Amino acid sequence: MTIGTEPHDPLDAxxxxxxxxxxxxxxxxxxxQIYLMANPLLREPLRPEHIKPRLLxxxxxxxGLNFVYAHLNRAIMRRDLEMMYVIGPGHGxxxxxxxxxxxxxxxxxxxxxxxxxxxxxRLFTQFSFPGGIPSHxxxxxxxxxxxxxxxxxxxxxxxxxxxxxxGLTVACVVGDGEAETGAxxxxxxxxxxxxxxxxxxxxxxLHLNGFKIASPTVLARIPEEELRSLLRGYGHEPRFVIGxxxxxxxQSFASALDDCLDDIAEFQxxxxxRNTPDRPRWPxxxxxxxxxxTGPPTLHGKRVVGSWRAHQVPLPGPRTDPEQxxxxxxxxxxxxxxxxxxxGGAPIPEIRxxxxxxxxxxxxxxxxxxxxxxxxxxxPDFREYGVAVDRPGATTASATGVLGEFLRDVxxxxxxxxxxxxxSPDENNSNRLGAVLDATGRNWNAVREPEDDAALAVDGRxxxxxxxxxxxxxxxxYLLTGRHGLFSCYEAFVHIVDSMFNQHAKWLKxxxxxxxxxxxxxxxxxxxxxxxxxxxxxxxxxDPGFIDHVMNKKAExxxxxxxxxxxxxxxxxxxxxRSKDYVNVIVAGxxxxxxxxxxxxxxxxxxxxxxxxxWASNDAEGGPDAVLxxxxxxxxxxxxxxxxxxxxxxxxxxxxxxxxxxLMRLQDERQHPHGLSxxxxxxxxxxxxxxxxxxxGYPWLIHRLTYRRANHENFHVHGYNEEGTTTTPFDMCxxxxxxxxxxxxxxxxxxxxxxxxADYARQExxxxxxRHRRYVTTHGEDLPEVRDWSWPSWNNRS
Numbered sequence: 001m002t003i004g005t006e007p008h009d010p011l012d013a014x015x016x017x018x019x020x021x022x023x024x025x026x027x028x029x030x031x032x033q034i035y036l037m038a039n040p041l042l043r044e045p046l047r048p049e050h051i052k053p054r055l056l057x058x059x060x061x062x063x064g065l066n067f068v069y070a071h072l073n074r075a076i077m078r079r080d081l082e083m084m085y086v087i088g089p090g091h092g093x094x095x096x097x098x099x100x101x102x103x104x105x106x107x108x109x110x111x112x113x114x115x116x117x118x119x120x121x122r123l124f125t126q127f128s129f130p131g132g133i134p135s136h137x138x139x140x141x142x143x144x145x146x147x148x149x150x151x152x153x154x155x156x157x158x159x160x161x162x163x164x165x166x167g168l169t170v171a172c173v174v175g176d177g178e179a180e181t182g183a184x185x186x187x188x189x190x191x192x193x194x195x196x197x198x199x200x201x202x203x204x205x206l207h208l209n210g211f212k213i214a215s216p217t218v219l220a221r222i223p224e225e226e227l228r229s230l231l232r233g234y235g236h237e238p239r240f241v242i243g244x245x246x247x248x249x250x251q252s253f254a255s256a257l258d259d260c261l262d263d264i265a266e267f268q269x270x271x272x273x274r275n276t277p278d279r280p281r282w283p284x285x286x287x288x289x290x291x292x293x294t295g296p297p298t299l300h301g302k303r304v305v306g307s308w309r310a311h312q313v314p315l316p317g318p319r320t321d322p323e324q325x326x327x328x329x330x331x332x333x334x335x336x337x338x339x340x341x342x343x344g345g346a347p348i349p350e351i352r353x354x355x356x357x358x359x360x361x362x363x364x365x366x367x368x369x370x371x372x373x374x375x376x377x378x379x380p381d382f383r384e385y386g387v388a389v390d391r392p393g394a395t396t397a398s399a400t401g402v403l404g405e406f407l408r409d410v411x412x413x414x415x416x417x418x419x420x421x422x423x424s425p426d427e428n429n430s431n432r433l434g435a436v437l438d439a440t441g442r443n444w445n446a447v448r449e450p451e452d453d454a455a456l457a458v459d460g461r462x463x464x465x466x467x468x469x470x471x472x473x474x475x476x477x478y479l480l481t482g483r484h485g486l487f488s489c490y491e492a493f494v495h496i497v498d499s500m501f502n503q504h505a506k507w508l509k510x511x512x513x514x515x516x517x518x519x520x521x522x523x524x525x526x527x528x529x530x531x532x533x534x535x536x537x538x539x540x541x542x543d544p545g546f547i548d549h550v551m552n553k554k555a556e557x558x559x560x561x562x563x564x565x566x567x568x569x570x571x572x573x574x575x576x577x578r579s580k581d582y583v584n585v586i587v588a589g590x591x592x593x594x595x596x597x598x599x600x601x602x603x604x605x606x607x608x609x610x611x612x613x614x615w616a617s618n619d620a621e622g623g624p625d626a627v628l629x630x631x632x633x634x635x636x637x638x639x640x641x642x643x644x645x646x647x648x649x650x651x652x653x654x655x656x657x658x659x660x661x662x663l664m665r666l667q668d669e670r671q672h673p674h675g676l677s678x679x680x681x682x683x684x685x686x687x688x689x690x691x692x693x694x695x696x697g698y699p700w701l702i703h704r705l706t707y708r709r710a711n712h713e714n715f716h717v718h719g720y721n722e723e724g725t726t727t728t729p730f731d732m733c734x735x736x737x738x739x740x741x742x743x744x745x746x747x748x749x750x751x752x753x754x755x756x757x758a759d760y761a762r763q764e765x766x767x768x769x770x771r772h773r774r775y776v777t778t779h780g781e782d783l784p785e786v787r788d789w790s791w792p793s794w795n796n797r798s
Contacts, residue, residue, distance in 0.1 A: 009251040010258055019070050019250055021340065022102070022354050025347055026066035027294055028335035029098035033127035034059060034313060035328060040120045041337050041345065046329040048319045056128035057135040058091030060311040063293040064207050065092040065173060069099045069362070071253050072171050075261055076356045082167050084481075085362040086158045088184070089175035089207065090148025091312075093136040094127060100142040100363035102347055103355045108364075109142055109516050115352070117345035139510040139517060143363035145370075145480040150503045152181030153473045158202045159190040160477020161367060164418035166272075168200035168367060169264065176208045176217035183469035183500075190470065191235035191282050192446040195458045196271035198418065201264045204236065204284040209291040211308040220288070227286065237263075237281045242288040249289070256285050279445045296331045299324070366482075371518025373482030374580075377420060378413040382406055382574040386599025387566045392615055393640070393791025395595040399588045399633065400488075400528050402566040403573060404435035407486070410577070411439040411461055414484075421478060423463045423471040424488045431488050431528045432590040436462055468496040475523065476504055484521040484577065491527040491587065492534065492543040505553040505583050512556065512581060519580035526573075527587045531720055532634035532696070532733065538726035544697035544719075547663070550585050551701065555672040560585045560663040562696055564636040565595045567602035568661055575606065587696060589633045591729075594790055596636070609662030609674060612684065616643055616657040616791075624656035626747045627685055631660040632696025635719075638733055639694045640791055641740035646747060649761040650754060655747070658684055666705040678710065687711050690750035694738050695719040716746060730782040734772060741765040741772075 011019065032040060034057040039050040065087055076083050087096065100106040101123055107114040113122045126132030133140050136148020145161065146154045158172035178184050190202070210220040219227055224240065231238045239256040243249050260283035267280040292310025297303070300323075304314045315331070318324040341347055359366055366372040385406045387397045407422065414420040422428065422436060441457025442464055448456055455462075463474055468489060475485045504523055511517035527546065534541035550558050559582050563569040569588045576584040596613075597605055605611055614620070630639040636659055646653055660666065667675035676684075685691050687710045695702050699719035706712050723735040733739035745765050748758045768783075775783050 010254045011251055015074065016247065016250055018350060018354050019074060019254075020246060022073070022351050023067055023070045024335045025102060025340045025351050026069065026095060026098045027063050028332065028337055028340060029101065029123070030062045030066060030094035031059065031295075031332060032124045033057065033094040033097065035318070035332075036124045037129075038121065040117065040124050041341055042329065042333060046325060046332070048325065051319045051325075051328075052129065053319065055313045055316060057094055058312050059295055059314055060211070060291045061089040061092045061175060061207065061209060062095040063295070064209060064287060064289045065089065065095040066098065067249070067253070067289070067293075068171070068173055068205055068207075068287065069095065071250075071257055072362065073355050074254070075257055076360055076362070079261065080360070081169055081261075082360065082365075083362055084145070084158075084161055084168065084170045084365050084367050085143060085173075086146050086154050086161070086170055087137060087173040088146070088151070088154030088178040089173065090136040090146065090150065093134065093138065093141065093148055096137050096141050096144060096363070097123070097127065097133070102351060103361045103363050104352070105142045105361055105363040115346035120341075120345040139507055139514060143361075143365055143368045145368050145477065147503055147507055149506075150500070151178050152183030152469070153187075153476070153500060153503075154178065155184055155187035155202070155204060156190065156470050156473020157477035157480070158204075159187070159194065160474040160479075161481040162194065162200035162202050163421065163474065163478055164198065164483065165200040165367065165481065166198055166268075169261070170200060170202045171205060172202055173205045173207050176206065176210070176219050177212040179206065179219050180217065183473065186465070186467040186470045187473060188231075188234035188236070189465065190474070192279065193443050193463060193465070194279075194282075194445060196267050196280065198459055201268065201282070203260055203264065206231070206238075206284065206286045208286060208288040209293070210306070211291050211311060213311050214308050231284065231286070232281070235279070235281060236284040238284050238286050240286045240288070244290050244293060253285070253287065259283065260285060294334075296327050299327070368481070369516070369518055370480050370482035370520045371580075374518070374520060375417065375419060375482075377410065377484050377577055379574060379577060380406065380409045380413060382570040383599045383603070385570055386602070387595050389567070389595050389598040391793055392596040393594045394793070396592045397566045397595050398432050398590055398592050399563070399566040399569045400432040400526070400590040401435070403526075403569050403588070404433040406570055406573065407433060408435045408439045411436060415439070415461070420484045421461045421463055421475075422486055422488065423475045425468045425471050425493070426464050426466040427488060427490055427529070428462055428464055430590075431490075431526075433488060468493060469500065472497045472500045476500070479521050479523060482520065486524045486526060486577070488526040488528065490541065491530040491546065492541045494525065494527055494546045495543065495549075498546070498549055501550065501583065505557050508557050508581050508583070509554050522576060522579040522582040522584050524576045525583070525585045527585065528590045530587055530589055530696070531724075532632070533589050533591045533729060534724075536726065539724040542720070542724035542732075544587070547585060547587070547697045548701050550583065551704075553583070555664070555667075557581075558583050558585070559674070560587075561661055562587050562632045562663060563606070563661055564630070564633050564659055565593065565597060565602070567595065567597050567599045568606050570599070571603045571606040572661065587632065593633055594637060596640075596791070605659070606661050610658065610660045610665040610676070610684065613657045613659055616640055617655060618647065619654040619656045622654060624686065624689055625654045625751050627656045627658060627689055627691045628743070628747070629658045629660065629685070629691055629693035630695075631663060631702075632694075634733065635694035635696055635738060638738055638740045638743060641789055642743035642747070644789075644792060645740060645744045645765065646761075649764070650757055653747075653751070653754065663705070666702065668708050681709055682711065685709070685711055689714065690747070691715045692743055692746050692750065693717045694743060716750060718743060718746070728776050728780070728782045730786045731772070731776050734769060741769050
């Protein structure tokens with residue numbers, strides 16, 4: 001195994017020998033995980049029964065990942081670096097598991113997978129096996145923050161981890177298949193948002209091995225100069241390492257890595273000690289190796305290494321094909337397991353000790369288990385920001401405008417620790433959160449011009465880029481490494497990150513079952529510029545369906561809040577910023593709206609999550625003839641307006657108004673931790689009275705949440721029905737029949753037997769709807785009685 005060096009090479013003979021030996025061991029362990037369930041060190045000839053009946057996993061990218069890992073370990077030890085390893089090719093799972101096993105961190109977490117023959121057998125058997133571990137990088141993998149299914153997010157996660165971590169270097173391997181995704185393509189622009197004085201550094205390593213499952217990869221098939229120009233255009237200075245001969249590749253990669261780390265140290269020193277914060281051209285490495293490097297060269301006369309056939313399992317049938325069985329044994333023995341491992345199964349000391357110690361091991365980095373580093377936010381008392389509400393409906397305010405003042409001071413309170421950031425795809429000001437700019441700049445480290453917003457700042461804590469993918473990726477990396485944040489977005493466009501939400505929710509679900517994974521701060525969404533106030537932008541901007549998507553996830557992970565006014569929004573946000581291990585979705589409007597609850601009443605209402613608004617109800621004696629439920633700010637206003645109409649024209653009609661802030665309260669307590677018991681639910685909604693429910697989103701969701709309830713057949717839900725256009729705010733409600741007049745008519749029709757007065761009221765409401773249509777198409781604004789309506793003082797109840 002001894003290999004030579006040239007005088008100018010960065011690795012001496014001993015270093016080269018050690019690196020190569022470690023790489024061989026990692027490759028052997030990786031291949032063994034895919035294939036073997038017995039005979040882990042080939043102490044006897046390989047037989048079919050030693051091989052797993054189902055071969056699952058991905059070999060193609062793994063040798064390259066192991067190669068990089070070995071060299072990063074050398075750099076960590078030589079420079080005493082604090083480093084994380086983020087990989088985009090998530091199906092390189094066997095490589096990262098092998099590395100953490102060699103470093104000893106795997107056995108520290110999973111003692112039954114130790115450095116002995118039983119542990120080695122367990123390491124191989126458990127991989128992609130029932131009752132074992134997944135075939136890709138997963139929460140179960142020590143050192144990971146990027147799950148194997150998250151194709152396209154690795155680079156954004158890496159930058160999120162580096163923000164506010166000045167001592168951290170994040171090595172991020174980008175697969176050439178992953179590099180074809182839109183999410184990854186925009187992430188390269190993160191170079192314009194890094195502050196070399198305050199942040200850590202990301203070292204991207206673009207791994208070109210040429211193929212996806214079956215077809216070539218784009219970046220591997222363009223000329224080198226074209227690729228160099230592309231990467232330079234993103235703000236990087238690439239160094240190319242190309243080949244397949246081990247000695248030359250080790251020397252070349254070690255040289256490139258040393259140069260990159262020298263550059264990073266120089267850039268950071270210049271910014272931190274010499275006060276030159278200009279954006280440098282950050283280094284990166286382009287590593288081109290054959291697909292399935294070091295694997296079986298051919299199968300049945302067809303090329304394997306360096307082709308798409310190496311992507312997954314290069315020898316798919318060794319259990320039934322004697323020729324493949326022979327090839328597999330030859331392949332595994334080519335790594336020399338007899339010299340890499342002791343008879344008892346442990347790696348030889350030269351391998352076992354060839355890694356950093358303690359938390360310097362990438363598989364034991366506390367940054368990859370962010371809950372270890374998490375500290376509670378310093379939060380001001382949200383009550384101090386409350387809107388004064390002398391009586392319901394008398395005050396008008398922008399809910400998100402008020403929230404912006406609270407978030408401004410959250411930023412101020414946590415500026416020294418550098419533990420809180422806001423993320424928004426160029427929508428912060430549009431979403432009325434502009435007050436935060438009094439506390440921080442808008443992060444920007446590219447060219448500035450005289451007419452630019454003065455708030456641009458290299459150390460800004462407001463992260464804005466017109467890529468929902470990148471913003472969420474940054475935030476996820478930030479949270480997963482122990483910090484806090486909030487992502488504000490137009491409601492209709494948050495769907496762009498549906499799959500990112502999926503993966504993060506799945507990550508949280510799994511980590512809750514892993515005691516060694518410590519809780520992290522919740523992923524908090526603020527969805528504003530929502531469906532009911534997108535009348536000016538039209539149908540394309542009108543979609544409340546993200547809530548439905550969220551509700552498909554495990555009940556212990558997701559929460560959805562629909563605060564009806566500014567004070568409830570303050571209370572909900574304070575709660576969400578304090579929470580851990582959830583995905584919290586808050587939907588709140590930005591336009592000036594009537595305010596209904598003072599700050600103390602809002603806090604009480606949010607704590608309950610659901611409740612009767614007694615001041616809007618008149619059923620204290622005798623119970624209700626009908627219940628009007630509402631969830632969301634505009635639905636709440638329309639329900640209250642409908643109550644006003646009905647009580648004015650039909651004063652004997654007894655109505656109960658129920659407002660829902662926490663949408664999960666509608667569920668059965670057996671389905672969700674926040675769910676109401678049947679007794680509690682029936683006490684609110686009754687068991688036999690009609691319930692007219694105005695809901696922010698698609699109506700079917702309320703039926704889904706309440707279908708087990710005794711009174712479900714009496715639930716009649718109004719919500720968004722895919723009717724929208726560029727029109728007036730109230731006309732949006734009319735188009736979807738969530739407006740006050742349709743709600744009032746529905747109450748009359750459902751209660752029945754109300755006499756002639758109800759008949760005349762019903763006709764009046766229908767006539768008003770006809771008049772509304774003529775008015776808005778003539779004048780371009782809503783009827784005066786709609787625009788000027790407010791909850792009347794005579795309707796208030798103590």
